[in-house]
Amino acid sequence: MLTLIDEHSRECVAIDVARGLKSEDVLERLSDLFVRRGVPKYIRSDNGSEFTATAVRQRLQRVGVKTLFIEPGSPWENGYVESFNGKLRDELLARKQFDTLLEAKVLIERWRRHYNAVRSHSSLAYRAPVPEAIQPASIASATPQQSKQASVGTCPTLT
Numbered sequence: 001m002l003t004l005i006d007e008h009s010r011e012c013v014a015i016d017v018a019r020g021l022k023s024e025d026v027l028e029r030l031s032d033l034f035v036r037r038g039v040p041k042y043i044r045s046d047n048g049s050e051f052t053a054t055a056v057r058q059r060l061q062r063v064g065v066k067t068l069f070i071e072p073g074s075p076w077e078n079g080y081v082e083s084f085n086g087k088l089r090d091e092l093l094a095r096k097q098f099d100t101l102l103e104a105k106v107l108i109e110r111w112r113r114h115y116n117a118v119r120s121h122s123s124l125a126y127r128a129p130v131p132e133a134i135q136p137a138s139i140a141s142a143t144p145q146q147s148k149q150a151s152v153g154t155c156p157t158l159t
Contacts, residue, residue, distance in 0.1 A: 001015060001016065001017055001018075001021075001108075002014070002015065002016040002018075002021050002025070002026065002029060002050075003015050003081060003084060003085060003088070004029070004033065005080050005081050005084050006129075007044070007080050009129050009130070010080065010121055010123060010124060010129045011116050011129040011130050012084060012112050012115055012116055012129075013033060013037065014029060014033065014112075015088075015108050015109065015112050016029055017101065017104050017105045017108055018101070019101065021050055022050060023049070023050050023051075023053035023055050023056045024055075025050070026050045026051065026056055027055065027056055027059055030043075030059075030060075031059075034063065039063050039064065039065060040065060041064075041065070041066060042065065042066045042067070042068050043060065043065055043066075043067055043068065044067075044068040044069075044070065044077075044078055044081075045067065045068075045069060045070070045078075046069070046070055046072075046078065047069050047070070047072055051067070051069070052069070087115070088108075088111070088115075091111065092107065092108065092111045115128075115129075116128060116129050116130045117130055117131055117132040118131075118132070
């Protein structure tokens with residue numbers, strides 16, 4: 001699993017679920033996020049081969065993103081993601097057995113959306129990172145959804 005967290009807003013911007021993730025998968029997800037949300041100044045990650053691969057480091061350098069690798073065995077250096085991964089594990093993964101990869105993807109994405117839009121966060125004065133706005137149905141169907149802008153500090157980590 002590849003989890004990406006915005007350190008500033010605490011929003012989980014993506015969770016990629018696969019049987020195996022390679023550096024190409026990381027590059028594809030990061031490229032998509034850079035186009036949709038802007039290029040961050042830094043990316044903090046663990047020292048997994050997906051992030052230390054030459055292709056990933058070269059691509060990040062070309063687009064001007066600096067890398068902040070955490071020291072092996074030092075999860076406190078990546079506290080936001082470690083906390084998020086613990087919540088994901090406790091609230092979903094430890095309670096559910098997935099029968100298929102598709103089921104895992106659907107349920108994890110549902111949990112991610114709830115985490116961002118509904119679940120209260122003590123670090124955000126018990127508000128959600130990206131709360132849903134309640135609109136009358138007539139307005140919601142007439143108004144196109146606008147994409148949210150991300151702040152710098154997107155933080156990928158593998159669980």
